[in-house]
Amino acid sequence: AQRVTQPEKLLSVFKGAPVELKCNYSYSGSPELFWYVQYSRQRLQLLLRHISRESIKGFTADLNKGETSFHLKKPFAQEEDSAMYYCALSVSNFGNEKLTFGTGTRLTIIP
Amino acid sequence: GAGVSQSPRYKVAKRGQDVALRCDPISGHVSLFWYQQALGQGPEFLTYFQNEAQLDKSGLPSDRFFAERPEGSVSTLKIQRTQQEDSAVYLCASSLGRLGTSRLEQFFGPGTRLTVL
Numbered sequence: 001a002q003r004v005t006q007p008e009k010l011l012s013v014f015k016g017a018p019v020e021l022k023c024n025y026s027y028s029g030s031p032e033l034f035w036y037v038q039y040s041r042q043r044l045q046l047l048l049r050h051i052s053r054e055s056i057k058g059f060t061a062d063l064n065k066g067e068t069s070f071h072l073k074k075p076f077a078q079e080e081d082s083a084m085y086y087c088a089l090s091v092s093n094f095g096n097e098k099l100t101f102g103t104g105t106r107l108t109i110i111p
Numbered sequence: 112g113a114g115v116s117q118s119p120r121y122k123v124a125k126r127g128q129d130v131a132l133r134c135d136p137i138s139g140h141v142s143l144f145w146y147q148q149a150l151g152q153g154p155e156f157l158t159y160f161q162n163e164a165q166l167d168k169s170g171l172p173s174d175r176f177f178a179e180r181p182e183g184s185v186s187t188l189k190i191q192r193t194q195q196e197d198s199a200v201y202l203c204a205s206s207l208g209r210l211g212t213s214r215l216e217q218f219f220g221p222g223t224r225l226t227v228l
Contacts, residue, residue, distance in 0.1 A: 004153075006153075009151075043114075043115075043219050043220065043221045043222070044154070044202065044219040045218075045219065046216050046217070049216070086153050086154075088153075096142075096159050096161075096166055096167050097142070097206065097208075097217070098144060098156040098159055098167065098170075099144075099146075099154070099156065099217065100156070101146075101153030101154050101155070102153050103151070103152055103153050104152075104153050
């Protein structure tokens with residue numbers, strides 16, 4: 001069975017400093033990896049996914065199959081980045097793209 | 112357009128009561144998912160529908176949990192004889208479910224917070 005691990009429950013970073021949220025996964029095949037974000041009093045929303053290889057709000061994430069990691073990075077943190085971040089994995093099975101989530105990391109940007 | 116909506120947003124139930132949670136997916140979305148999120152945890156998959164067909168219910172924790180989507184749009188998650196361990200936020204998500212650039216993106220509702228006393 002697949003598993004997603006986010007080792008940090010809480011992460012505090014000063015504004016302007018680099019941010020890295022760690023995510024490791026276990027799955028023997030080729031999964032799709034995602035980062036979802038939940039801002040205060042808002043619903044869970046997709047931040048980025050590895051297949052699109054794009055940068056959203058300055059965040060990037062590279063899938064490292066050798067290390068089975070999908071860490072989320074941003075070079076300069078902004079106050080509006082404070083939120084709950086979830087790494088998730090999907091194994092597409094005839095349209096059933098159910099997500100397996102990590103436990104999440106609460107990111108706080110210190111002004 | 113409107114996103115995924117869920118009702119009620121909050122539900123308090125006495126242990127042993129039955130509850131029904133509703134999800135209105137985005138119009139035209141084929142796939143619908145239910146997740147359970149306990150306090151301090153990430154969402155955990157419960158069940159998946161493709162149109163009206165429930166194709167995966169492997170995540171339902173017990174036979175007290177039942178979900179339906181009879182016309183392929185609105186879905187209801189029912190929990191019978193609620194227990195304290197059922198207290199959680201229940202999230203609904205929908206996706207296009209068809210090949211395309213957004214094939215894999217799931218759009219989440221605001222969730223229903225269930226508290227069982």
